[in-house]
Amino acid sequence: MNYEAKNALYIARVEAGLRALLPEAQAVWEDGKIPQGLCESMRYSLLAGGKRVRPVLLLATADMLNVDLQEALCPACALEMIHTYSLIHDDLPGMDDDDLRRGKPTNHRVYGVGPAILAGDGLLNFAFECMLQNAMRYPQHLEGHVRAMAVIAARAGVTGMIAGQSIDLLYEHRQMDEAALSYIHRHKTADLLTAPLLAAASIAGSDEPTLRALETFGQSVGIAFQIQDDLLDIEGDAASLGKATGMDAERGKMTWPALYGVRRAHDMADALWSQALASLDIFGEQADYLRAFVQNLRARRA
Amino acid sequence: MNYEAKNALYIARVEAGLRALLPEAQAVWEDGKIPQGLCESMRYSLLAGGKRVRPVLLLATADMLNVDLQEALCPACALEMIHTYSLIHDDLPGMDDDDLRRGKPTNHRVYGVGPAILAGDGLLNFAFECMLQNAMRYPQHLEGHVRAMAVIAARAGVTGMIAGQSIDLLYEHRQMDEAALSYIHRHKTADLLTAPLLAAASIAGSDEPTLRALETFGQSVGIAFQIQDDLLDIEGDAASLGKATGMDAERGKMTWPALYGVRRAHDMADALWSQALASLDIFGEQADYLRAFVQNLRARRA
Numbered sequence: 001m002n003y004e005a006k007n008a009l010y011i012a013r014v015e016a017g018l019r020a021l022l023p024e025a026q027a028v029w030e031d032g033k034i035p036q037g038l039c040e041s042m043r044y045s046l047l048a049g050g051k052r053v054r055p056v057l058l059l060a061t062a063d064m065l066n067v068d069l070q071e072a073l074c075p076a077c078a079l080e081m082i083h084t085y086s087l088i089h090d091d092l093p094g095m096d097d098d099d100l101r102r103g104k105p106t107n108h109r110v111y112g113v114g115p116a117i118l119a120g121d122g123l124l125n126f127a128f129e130c131m132l133q134n135a136m137r138y139p140q141h142l143e144g145h146v147r148a149m150a151v152i153a154a155r156a157g158v159t160g161m162i163a164g165q166s167i168d169l170l171y172e173h174r175q176m177d178e179a180a181l182s183y184i185h186r187h188k189t190a191d192l193l194t195a196p197l198l199a200a201a202s203i204a205g206s207d208e209p210t211l212r213a214l215e216t217f218g219q220s221v222g223i224a225f226q227i228q229d230d231l232l233d234i235e236g237d238a239a240s241l242g243k244a245t246g247m248d249a250e251r252g253k254m255t256w257p258a259l260y261g262v263r264r265a266h267d268m269a270d271a272l273w274s275q276a277l278a279s280l281d282i283f284g285e286q287a288d289y290l291r292a293f294v295q296n297l298r299a300r301r302a
Numbered sequence: 303m304n305y306e307a308k309n310a311l312y313i314a315r316v317e318a319g320l321r322a323l324l325p326e327a328q329a330v331w332e333d334g335k336i337p338q339g340l341c342e343s344m345r346y347s348l349l350a351g352g353k354r355v356r357p358v359l360l361l362a363t364a365d366m367l368n369v370d371l372q373e374a375l376c377p378a379c380a381l382e383m384i385h386t387y388s389l390i391h392d393d394l395p396g397m398d399d400d401d402l403r404r405g406k407p408t409n410h411r412v413y414g415v416g417p418a419i420l421a422g423d424g425l426l427n428f429a430f431e432c433m434l435q436n437a438m439r440y441p442q443h444l445e446g447h448v449r450a451m452a453v454i455a456a457r458a459g460v461t462g463m464i465a466g467q468s469i470d471l472l473y474e475h476r477q478m479d480e481a482a483l484s485y486i487h488r489h490k491t492a493d494l495l496t497a498p499l500l501a502a503a504s505i506a507g508s509d510e511p512t513l514r515a516l517e518t519f520g521q522s523v524g525i526a527f528q529i530q531d532d533l534l535d536i537e538g539d540a541a542s543l544g545k546a547t548g549m550d551a552e553r554g555k556m557t558w559p560a561l562y563g564v565r566r567a568h569d570m571a572d573a574l575w576s577q578a579l580a581s582l583d584i585f586g587e588q589a590d591y592l593r594a595f596v597q598n599l600r601a602r603r604a
Contacts, residue, residue, distance in 0.1 A: 028469075028472075029465070029469050029482075029485055031461075033461060034460045034465065035460075035465050035468045035472075038464065038465065038468040039460075086423075089419050089423060092396075092416075092419060093396075093415065094394075094395075094410075094414065094416040094418075094419060095419060108396075112396065113395065113396025114394075114397045116396075117391050117396060118391075118467055118471065120423070121387075121422070121426065121464055122464045124426055124427060125455060125458055125460065125464060126459055126460050128430045128455050129452070129455035129456055132452040132455055133452060136445075136448060136449070136452065139445065142445060143438075143444060146434060146437055146438060146444060146448065147438070149430070150431070150434040150435060150438065153427060156427055158337075158427065158431075159333075159334055159335060159336055162340065162424045163331070163336065163337050163340065165420055166337045166339060166417070169417060170337075183331055183333075
């Protein structure tokens with residue numbers, strides 16, 4: 001199967017998996033079921049589209065390491081739930097206070113602040129609930145599933161994504177330096193892209209060299225993706241020169257090109273994309289999907 | 303050991319456990335460590351005292367079922383983290399918008415709304431991270447620990463505590479009936495009191511009759527505790543008569559005595575306390591601590 005066919009397959013599995021885990025609620029409340037309003041607000045954000053990068057990475061890595069896709073589907077969907085809860089909470093007043101996300105009103109603009117807080121909490125808790133239920137269905141691989149959940153908890157948590165968000169918030173009104181910018185992107189962005197790779201490898205019971213290669217791959221792709229995001233913002237924007245020389249005026253946030261200049265930021269991204277590809281060498285042609293995945297990300301124009 | 307000595311022992315273990323899991327941070331940020339600001343805000347609410355009812359119930363049940371207390375300490379502390387995150391998020395603007403909690407300024411009044419959202423998210427995620435790390439330290443009991451985490455996730459989650467919070471929010475400005483009040487208290491309160499009992503029994507590998515008895519105990523104690531709370535609010539308050547006949551004016555929330563009258567609410571609580579004690583019969587004198595726990599809760603005057 002070529003890259004496009006595999007990609008379409010993974011995305012279709014994820015979309016179906018998310019809908020199966022979180023079907024529409026039929027009653028306002030009922031013991032053992034998710035209440036209707038809560039369920040609707042969780043589905044609103046979870047099923048709003050998006051590229052499904054994290055769950056697709058988990059399924060692709062599972063596939064590469066000969067893990068059954070059905071067994072890996074729940075952790076994949078759980079990562080998308082965690083990503084989605086972080087967006088809902090990020091958009092709240094007191095955080096970024098955004099009105100739009102992916103062209104649609106943010107969760108709290110539709111359902112209110114209280115329900116949006118609960119929808120986020122619900123998605124985070126449900127991610128672990130689904131993974132734990134899934135783990136109990138595979139007693140012969142229980143240890144691998146526990147390791148996968150531990151990796152996801154660590155990368156999503158208070159030394160991972162939440163740590164990155166916390167330092168991001170701290171620097172909202174401060175001049176940011178290289179160390180802070182790097183910390184934020186390593187943890188806020190790259191950790192949640194590394195989690196699916198290591199989670200799949202944990203289920204597969206992979207050895208240390210495999211885990212190290214996937215860690216390098218995830219971190220390189222994560223930072224390169226972030227630098228590229230900053231560059232695309234500038235290049236797709238008439239007000240590019242102002243942005244390229246200082247703080248990102250609109251969001252009040254520091255960017256890689258603002259800190260290093262456009263040229264050096266391009267060079268840094270290129271070096272990271274190359275590092276990502278090199279880390280895949282040990283997998284041979286088994287990693288062709290991940291290689292194509294990198295090339296596709298790298299070639300994107302928005 | 304008598305009740306008071308055991309109780310003091312369990313509380314001391316929990317307090318030490320929480321501080322060991324979440325020590326003070328030494329640097330603003332550092333890879334692999336919790337950032338200072340995030341850590342401080344998590345500690346502010348987690349170490350603010352309180353009766354530690356949920357973790358003490360877990361340790362007491364573990365003790366009764368011959369589970370090593372050290373092995374049960376992490377799930378016990380995780381339950382307190384989950385309880386604490388729910389209080390931080392409940393107090394936020396958009397939820398109850400409270401300025402004080404246990405006589406101290408609420409988390410968001412001290413650290414700001416954004417950091418308080420992250421402190422709550424952080425405690426919920428950290429609860430699972432700690433339990434997963436702990437589970438990997440006991441490979442011979444891995445299945446029991448996974449079952450315990452699954453029980454905690456279910457009772458804390460979108461069909462448990464969060465479901466109760468969601469329906470509570472839905473009825474904030476509506477007339478509440480018996481079914482809604484019962485649903486809210488069963489899930490918002492009783493589920494998180496049942497979780498420690500079932501989690502301890504899961505680690506112990508207990509049989510169905512044990513799980514059913516502990517479920518009855520937890521649900522009965524949870525609702526009785528809530529009815530008593532409502533009654534204490536009235537009886538400790540000069541404006542009691544007004545409250546007893548309608549909505550709780552101050553909090554805008556329906557209460558058991560408001561719905562049934564003081565006398566019938568007392569009768570309902572008595573029946574539930576008796577049911578809780580009866581459910582312990584199968585444990586014989588092993589359950590003496592839990593019996594004394596019930597008598598102490600029942601006799602409280604605040």
